[in-house]
Amino acid sequence: xxxxxxxxxxxxxxxxxxxxxxxxxxxxxxxxxxxxxxxxxxxxxxxxxxxxxxxxxxxxxxxxxxxxxxxxxxxxxxxxxxxxxxxxxxxxxxxxxxxxxxxxxxxxxxxxxxxxxxxxxxxxx
Amino acid sequence: xxxxxxxxxxxxxxxxxxxxxxxxxxxxxxxxxxxxxxxxxxxxxxxxxxxxxxxxxxxxxxxxxxxxxxxxxxxxxxxxxxxxxxxxxxxxxxxxxxxxxxxxxx
Numbered sequence: 395x396x397x398x399x400x401x402x403x404x405x406x407x408x409x410x411x412x413x414x415x416x417x418x419x420x421x422x423x424x425x426x427x428x429x430x431x432x433x434x435x436x437x438x439x440x441x442x443x444x445x446x447x448x449x450x451x452x453x454x455x456x457x458x459x460x461x462x463x464x465x466x467x468x469x470x471x472x473x474x475x476x477x478x479x480x481x482x483x484x485x486x487x488x489x490x491x492x493x494x495x496x497x498x499x500x501x502x503x504x505x506x507x508x509x510x511x512x513x514x515x516x517x518x519x
Numbered sequence: 520x521x522x523x524x525x526x527x528x529x530x531x532x533x534x535x536x537x538x539x540x541x542x543x544x545x546x547x548x549x550x551x552x553x554x555x556x557x558x559x560x561x562x563x564x565x566x567x568x569x570x571x572x573x574x575x576x577x578x579x580x581x582x583x584x585x586x587x588x589x590x591x592x593x594x595x596x597x598x599x600x601x602x603x604x605x606x607x608x609x610x611x612x613x614x615x616x617x618x619x620x621x622x623x624x625x
Contacts (some may be wrong), residue, residue, distance in 0.1 A: 431616075438616060438617075439556075439562065439607075439619070441615065444572075445613070453613060456613070494567075501609060501613070501614075502609070503550040503608075503609045506554075506562075506564070506569040506595035506614075508563070508564070509562055511563040
């Protein structure tokens with residue numbers, strides 16, 4: 395079955411960088427767009443970014459535009475989120491999630507399913 | 520930008536029907552998706568494209584969307600339905616989530 399496993403979270407000082415990874419299995423990773431979504435402690439869900447199946451199209455939330463970069467390596471079945479100049483408010487659990495349509499257009503009015511278990515990023519001095 | 524409004528919390532008696540709303544300007548004109556999130560767990564999809572249930576989601580979960588309100592309805596509520604529920608739409612190339620509704624089953 396589809397499985398998404400995030401890693402790379404941890405404690406980082408403000409202003410530093412961190413790269414998250416999401417390893418996918420159980421489906422043809424190279425055929426599906428992928429998303430990152432985050433959730434600050436005790437708060438709701440916030441969509442972060444999406445990347446097309448071939449990596450050519452990327453879209454970001456205004457809150458992370460210019461600060462975060464989404465990318466993928468289809469040869470490794472891995473999605474990435476490069477986070478630079480981290481701020482206290484970037485503290486959150488970061489989830490990766492799969493788009494539903496094979497070689498689908500992004501952006502589209504699509505849902506996210508399934509989600510990984512998340513990785514916690516804590517930005518603290 | 521498109522704003523989604525959900526009630527912060529909702530209580531329902533065991534076996535009764537819970538109705539969770541997601542308000543937005545002419546939200547009936549766009550697709551709405553719903554997620555369930557239990558404490559310490561990742562969200563799971565319960566309704567997509569307004570009314571569709573993924574495989575494995577009980578028939579007790581249903582959705583509708585019209586005018587300025589999308590609705591997630593949980594019939595015959597069970598203790599296991601206690602969770603946070605989020606609606607989600609797309610607006611100007613970005614995905615948006617509602618603030619979430621905490622459902623308590625009494």
